[in-house]
Amino acid sequence: MYVAVKGGEAAIANAHALLADRRRGDRSVPALRLDQIVEQLALGVDRVMSEGSLYDCELAALAIVQARGDMIEAIFLVRAYRTTLPRFGYTKAIDTGAMLVERRVSATYKDLPGGQLLGPTFDYTHRLLDPELAAGGDVAEPLQRASEADAMPRVSAILAREGLIEPDGDMSQDHIPGDITREPLEFPMARDIRLQALSRGDEGFLLALGYSTQRGYARNHPFVGEVRIGEVELELDVPELPFAVPLGSVRVTECQMVNQFKGSAKAPPQFTRGYGLVFGQSERKAMAMALCDRALRATEFGEDVVAAAQDEEFVISHTDNVQATGFVEHLKLPHYVDFQAELDLVRRMRAEHDARENAGRAEEKREAAE
Template sequence: MYVAVKGGEAAIDNAHRLLADRRRGDRSVPALTLDQIAGQLALGVDRVMSEGSLYDRRLAALAIKQARGDLIEAIFLVRAYRATLPRFGYSEPVDTDAMVIERRISACFKDLPGGQLLGPTFDYTHRLLDAELDGDPQVAAGDRREAPKEAATRVADILGSEGLVEEDVELAGQAAPGDINHTPVEFPMSRAMRLQSLSRGDEGFLLALGYSTQRGYARSHPFAGEIRIGEVEVEFLVPELGFAVPLGRIQVTECQMVNQFKGSAKAPPQFTRGYGLVFGQSERKAMAMSLCDRALRAEELGEDIVAPPQDQEFVISHCDNVQATGFVEHLKLPHYVDFQAELDLVRTMRAEYAQRESTFRTDLQEAAE
């Protein structure tokens, strides 16, 4: 039970003014611009876009600035704004085979058709603070490697040519995958609906679950089959024209994990797949998503559900950081009536306990005499 707080408008207004003052910080330091945030804090912007479910770098930068760098608060702001936007329809399925690749690696094969492209990554950096960044030196831009013009062969396709990995299910001709924004959550969920939820799920939560699968809390022995970062074209089918028109390009990160599978009565021993696709450069999130996706396929693959990452109701019901934040932070709201009721109950129970203790001691004393 919640109690409305009256007479607190002045205090709330003052809190907002104090927040704005703290957000601005030292006036002798130039204020951050949205271009600076979008360009220099790009990975934070990518996370806000991904988990906010809205691809707009400038709006994500604005949300980060408004939230004073609190990414979950920024995600909340983006989600709230997204809810005000009209929906004109659905884009066509994105063809990641035609991705203009900026980064592409595989932990399964050293030599890949098209080569391994390291791209911008922290993977090989020393985790030491770089004092030179404090002075903001002007660093000459390095040569930007031209992305391959032809589509790069996927690792899964290499394994598939030998029948060593499960077939990739085509969605053509199947029912529409559904939309988690319009469809109430019901379990069990289809894989398409689960992937939507995982794609905008909290990175830290999914990372912890993915890590747990590697430590034995699910049947998982994963290999990073392929991780790609690059731009894909988004198209929209215009009914009046009868064909799809391009809306523009967006940057995405795609991850395919390949996992061992001993086989079943219906399938021979082979590798199975876990999949992740998120906005921007967010490969940690895409990897964690693919690990969780594979774990959630336990029932489909005839495996025993023995760990939290395999329980879709547990994973999907708790992976959304906006929902989790709301439920945790609502504890800051007034609960005066609830607490007073609990307080009275505890006092009553303590009085009864004290009475029982007193009676028990009296009985013992009388028995001793």
Template sequence: MYVAVKGGETAIRNAHRLLDDRRRGDRSVPSIGLDQIVEQLALAVDRVMAEGSLYDRELAALAVKQARGDMIEAIFLVRAYRTTLPRFGYTRPVDTAAMLVERRVSATYKDLPGGQLLGPTFDYTHRLLDPELAGDASVPEPEQRDEPMEPVMRVSSILASEGLIEADGELPDDHRPGDITREPLEFPLERDTRLQALARGDEGFLLALAYSTQRGYARSHPFVGEVRIGEVELELEVPELDFAVPLGSIRVTECQMVTQFKGSSKVPPQFTRGYGLVFGQSERKAMAMALCDRALRASEFGEDVVAPAQDEEFVISHSDNVQATGFVEHLKLPHYVDFQAELDLIRRMRAEQADAASERKEAAE
């Protein structure tokens, strides 16, 4: 037994050394720096921060480099590091209405207060490979706007002024927000807890569920009320002080989907909301999150739960890519004893089946 364990440890150490070697790659090629990853692979960094539940661009870049670009492995690394950090307290709820907007588009109103701001987007690019990017061609600086970024009103506020959309809703003063990083999930979830889980859920999984709602696997006919990207300020309430302490600002992406609701005996016809908010620039994730949030609110509006995207336990339990990775990849680990037991069982069953067939044949003769 000792020899087997020792041999296994040696193999693992060698595998780690080989991984380090492959990570570095060809030594004639310059090593990539964290600053390059932060600046030039920013969307990958943003995804790692969002699904890793930790806003730190340099640490996310380090995780991307260490994981050789494997996004889920990088997310796993960030979450593991996050568990080592002390918790000093909770920030005040972020006021996204005061966001300094860099990009803001609406599919519901062409002309809206504050205007449409395209910002950096792939929406209007041709999906053609650009050979110039293979070299080190200089990129012209974008034209700078004279006006600074300023807060702009939400599109939902326009609908709210006419009473055509459900209210934001208010939580009781004694409501204690959930914290999925410290407390186990217990179904059914409060909406704030559910939104936390969606915010760090796997982008691809949520995107597929969101797509399913548009293909008829839920009662959904959504419009993008607004997608906005910008800077929001964080403030921490310190018990010893009578005012909140500013901690700085972070970049987030927010999406509000509006969906028609025919009303009920107590509620007139109106639009309902689906909400998404994630770290960094991640429109696809925020939009998918908003669509899934609305689908998961089906029971609130008396709608039948008939589609996977409307099943809270199914969506939340399977959206965590770190947990899913653990369950799937653990199958690579030794299962020798379990397999030998099943192998013996199959052999025994086949032998019994053969004996029974032989007995039937003899009886027939």
């Protein structure tokens, strides 16, 4: 507890009360309800769920309110709550190929099986403030609702039929995925562990790294093979039953980046993959994750590690915003003893420096007088 301030615990209690007062704001304005946040600030809720690694819309909305809109603080709250929950088991790997797709776009093929599905996106909007929203205006209904989409094979599967893209992963069938919430990180790490860390990494940090790979700080020439957003079903194997039990569905965003690879002594020229998967609708995060995933596979393809985005220890050790927050914000805590020690050291060094300066000037004057 932060008690090394004037007033001690009483001051802290007052700080908490003031925080609660500022969080509520003007009492003449109706308080936010969690369902309003879930429905109308859904992308913020999705980010908190993804980086907090807990899929619960209402808890994420509660964290956003409690944090006064500070997204990283909200993520911290969700992470802390997550540690209190019991672990019943692991669901089966989700099948994104069977996703109930809401949005699906590809930058590699104009006409592809299943078609392009624009879905809800800012991509085609003008970045102009809409005064009608401020007035609480009704939202126009879509002119034509999209019908049920046909089967949507992945773009990577199309390239795989021609043998033009690397196989999808090299994990053995009996490989047991790691769990970064239960096991400490060790370098170098398997790709499944690395993807977990990237999935709940800070969106801004990953976006900056992904951007750097496109500006020449890694040999990356990416194409968005596909971005898809939609609902996937979760299933859990129960020992007493001969079949998997459906638990419900979650919304996820998946991105497969297709990257040019000129080949090596071990592999022919082909396309390689970068992969991103996150909770909710967050294609910017999924795309940045896919760019970083491919950059971090540099040694796997015999490429030189020359950029920050290719350095596994650098990327994974700094992508977690909760850990980063702890290291940065702990500087606000009392460091009186440490500072006094450094203050004394600087004073001694300054005194020695001034003594040398004075001695030098005295020597110069003596030489001038002679």
